[in-house]
Amino acid sequence: MRLSRLAVVLGFIAIYGTLFSFFKPDLIFSATTTAGGDTGAHHYIADFLIHNLLPKGRITGWSPGWYMGFPMLHFYFPLGFLAIAAMSTVIKYQIAFKIGTLLGVFLLPATTYAAFKVLDFKFPFPLIASGFTLPFLFMESYSIYGGNILSTLAGEFGYSLSFSLLILFLALLYRDIKEQKFRVSTGVLLAMVVLSHVVTTIMALAFSTYFLLNKLNVKRFAILAGVFVLGFLLTAFWSLPFAAKIGYTAHMQWDQLQGINEILPDPLRPFIALSALGILGAIIRRDSRMYIFLWTFVMSVALFFLVPPGRLWNGRVVPFFYYFSFIWAAYGIWFLRRVLAGLFYDYVLLPKRYADYAVAAIAVAVVVGNVFGTSQTATAWINWNYSGFEGKAHWNDFNAINKYIKSLPPGRVMVEHSSKIDTFGTPRAFELLPYFAGHPTIEGTLMEASISAPFHFINQAELSKEPSCAILGIRYPQLNVADGVRHLQLYNIDYFLALSNEVKTQAEKDHDLALLKKFKVRGTDMEFALYKVNTDGYVVIPKYMPLMVDTKDWRATALAWYSKPKLFDVPPLVDANQARALKDSFRTVSADLEGTVQHEPARKGRITNVRIIDDGLDFTTSAIGVPHLIRISYFPNWKVEGADGPYLASPTIMMVVPRQRHVHLYFGETWSDTAGRVLSDIAWLFVAAYALMFAVRKISSLRSSSQPEDAGQGDSTGFAKERSA
Numbered sequence: 001m002r003l004s005r006l007a008v009v010l011g012f013i014a015i016y017g018t019l020f021s022f023f024k025p026d027l028i029f030s031a032t033t034t035a036g037g038d039t040g041a042h043h044y045i046a047d048f049l050i051h052n053l054l055p056k057g058r059i060t061g062w063s064p065g066w067y068m069g070f071p072m073l074h075f076y077f078p079l080g081f082l083a084i085a086a087m088s089t090v091i092k093y094q095i096a097f098k099i100g101t102l103l104g105v106f107l108l109p110a111t112t113y114a115a116f117k118v119l120d121f122k123f124p125f126p127l128i129a130s131g132f133t134l135p136f137l138f139m140e141s142y143s144i145y146g147g148n149i150l151s152t153l154a155g156e157f158g159y160s161l162s163f164s165l166l167i168l169f170l171a172l173l174y175r176d177i178k179e180q181k182f183r184v185s186t187g188v189l190l191a192m193v194v195l196s197h198v199v200t201t202i203m204a205l206a207f208s209t210y211f212l213l214n215k216l217n218v219k220r221f222a223i224l225a226g227v228f229v230l231g232f233l234l235t236a237f238w239s240l241p242f243a244a245k246i247g248y249t250a251h252m253q254w255d256q257l258q259g260i261n262e263i264l265p266d267p268l269r270p271f272i273a274l275s276a277l278g279i280l281g282a283i284i285r286r287d288s289r290m291y292i293f294l295w296t297f298v299m300s301v302a303l304f305f306l307v308p309p310g311r312l313w314n315g316r317v318v319p320f321f322y323y324f325s326f327i328w329a330a331y332g333i334w335f336l337r338r339v340l341a342g343l344f345y346d347y348v349l350l351p352k353r354y355a356d357y358a359v360a361a362i363a364v365a366v367v368v369g370n371v372f373g374t375s376q377t378a379t380a381w382i383n384w385n386y387s388g389f390e391g392k393a394h395w396n397d398f399n400a401i402n403k404y405i406k407s408l409p410p411g412r413v414m415v416e417h418s419s420k421i422d423t424f425g426t427p428r429a430f431e432l433l434p435y436f437a438g439h440p441t442i443e444g445t446l447m448e449a450s451i452s453a454p455f456h457f458i459n460q461a462e463l464s465k466e467p468s469c470a471i472l473g474i475r476y477p478q479l480n481v482a483d484g485v486r487h488l489q490l491y492n493i494d495y496f497l498a499l500s501n502e503v504k505t506q507a508e509k510d511h512d513l514a515l516l517k518k519f520k521v522r523g524t525d526m527e528f529a530l531y532k533v534n535t536d537g538y539v540v541i542p543k544y545m546p547l548m549v550d551t552k553d554w555r556a557t558a559l560a561w562y563s564k565p566k567l568f569d570v571p572p573l574v575d576a577n578q579a580r581a582l583k584d585s586f587r588t589v590s591a592d593l594e595g596t597v598q599h600e601p602a603r604k605g606r607i608t609n610v611r612i613i614d615d616g617l618d619f620t621t622s623a624i625g626v627p628h629l630i631r632i633s634y635f636p637n638w639k640v641e642g643a644d645g646p647y648l649a650s651p652t653i654m655m656v657v658p659r660q661r662h663v664h665l666y667f668g669e670t671w672s673d674t675a676g677r678v679l680s681d682i683a684w685l686f687v688a689a690y691a692l693m694f695a696v697r698k699i700s701s702l703r704s705s706s707q708p709e710d711a712g713q714g715d716s717t718g719f720a721k722e723r724s725a
Helices: 003-022 039-056 079-087 093-118 125-131 133-137 149-154 157-179 184-194 198-213 218-244 266-285 288-306 318-335 337-348 352-374 378-386 395-407 419-424 429-436 453-462 481-490 501-508 554-562 671-706
Strands: 061-063 070-072 413-415 495-498 513-520 527-533 547-550 588-590 607-613 616-621 628-630 638-641 643-649 653-658 662-667
Touching (some): 003 125, 003 133, 003 352, 003 378, 039 070, 039 079, 039 093, 039 429, 079 093, 079 157, 093 125, 093 157, 125 133, 125 318, 125 352, 133 318, 133 352, 149 157, 149 378, 157 184, 157 198, 157 218, 157 288, 157 318, 184 198, 184 218, 184 671, 198 218, 198 288, 266 288, 266 318, 318 337, 395 513, 395 527, 413 429, 453 481, 453 554, 481 501, 481 527, 495 501, 501 513, 501 527, 616 628, 628 643, 653 662
Parallel strands (some): 413 495
Antiparallel strands (some): 061 070, 495 527, 513 527, 607 616, 638 662, 643 653
16 A cells, blocks of 8 residues: 555544544434434424335425425425435434434545545645544534534534535536536536535535636536536426425525624634635645635635625525635645655654655644544534433423323424423424324424414414514514414414413413313423314314405515404405406405405305325315315415315415315426426436446446457467466
């Protein structure tokens, strides 16, 4: 083995030995249910994919478990969950989940090393760069932006995976354009980036503008376009519906980070001088291989300050600046290696031919020492997450609540928000009611994916002592259990689990709540009370005829309506653009809801045989031609047989007008689903055919090379030469 290869092996042993000293194998390979932050709630997503979607040959679909139903994995990133699903076929699900959440963390040193090998850097720079991913991974100045270990443990494991893949993608794209050679593998890797996080996809587009500004010609542009077109086509089954239906999400509004301290936190500052030296060194050496990383470095800073308030949070951009700061610091050390070689020779008589090995060894040793010297939080977080729900002191109490709810008749469960719930493993523990108890709950991790999320958080504010108020830009009400229960009834939420004394005191006085059971959490002051809510079902005939509402902003109009309890019996519909066929059937009001207090009674009827499945609903009615409300969140994929609709009704439920006694609703496809699926099928067939052709050529080449060069050729006497023994 060459000495440089041995050095790389030893370097990786040090790097991954450091990771495994924190992520202890006996913890990762134990069959406990991962807890902690958003990560703990992701079990429902993985479980639903494995047991509901994949058996139907689907990756996206409709889930009833959160937010009165929501489009599962339509607006979230499936690759990490697909990896978990694949691994769960050969190892226990709980272990597969743990490994899946850590893929990005453990891939980053390897993809960083591979990226700089692709760029034709010689030893020791790829190893030094790989080592310098450790201080980035173990940064403790933030825990939610993405990329580092704390963010991964908090729930951003899709970001970490995509981040790791993006680094290698940039290097491969640089190589392809430089060599003016289109490679299918680069497009496939881009597809993997896209399917694991949208922010890294945006950054891939932003960073790739470098190639538009650097020696662009027709062939280079064709390669760049080809890679991105292939990446889009491979992901079109997901990305096209994502783009087409983005309007049916929660419309998150982020407050942007500000100030230089966000860009230059304390853990990064010791490396800044080396980063500056690295940038200077690349400019002096005219090392064009590093210019793309200079571009990404500058773009990260620019986007941080220029991204306006809205759906894209500039905090997601910050990890790129941090990461490339460490990479430039590694380059600074590499740039100094000749100076360091002279010092080694002068002071320790180390021959200069061994200087690179000494530089690599010292660099890796320094960053490993930095990790052990500065990491104060990672160990506790890792132990908390991967010891699982079962490893928590109050697992038995949590399990008892789940078992009782599981024994109840089907129905949605609303839970009071409280930081105290973290004692079970995460504040989001009860988001796993669909997983542990088989009952849908209301809140879920994927709040951005649901049109109903803003209305849930209003309910939460009315029914919680310490609500999260998670979606900005909404006027949240004060604690008011009576109004909260009325809202629960609108959404057919059957159960309410309360914790605080303030909420329970009001709940005891509400005639629409009936106490079922109390649950004392031993050794604490926590006592949950579970109530049955007086509800009237998933399918109802409204007391009064609905109204058409003339609005350009349904969400704002519905929020205004939701804040006025006197209007609850008169749900306005979306305007004529969404329910054009009903324009002449119902009275139309303006977006300010003037006139909506005038009630027109609806004809009564009898609804029977209501049957609900994950992605469908059937019922029989005697009230043909009368509007029926379906208390499931609206989404364009919903179709109906035997009725007109479904139409979007306030706040975010569906309305149908039956044309026969038997009505069937089902979750189908829109044009974007069909078109995306067809495009992706064609693209993946192309990739499969290309891979097959490549394999055939490779096998043929290996067979040819295994034949002796002179086989079958005669010597001067006309006899074939014999093979030497």
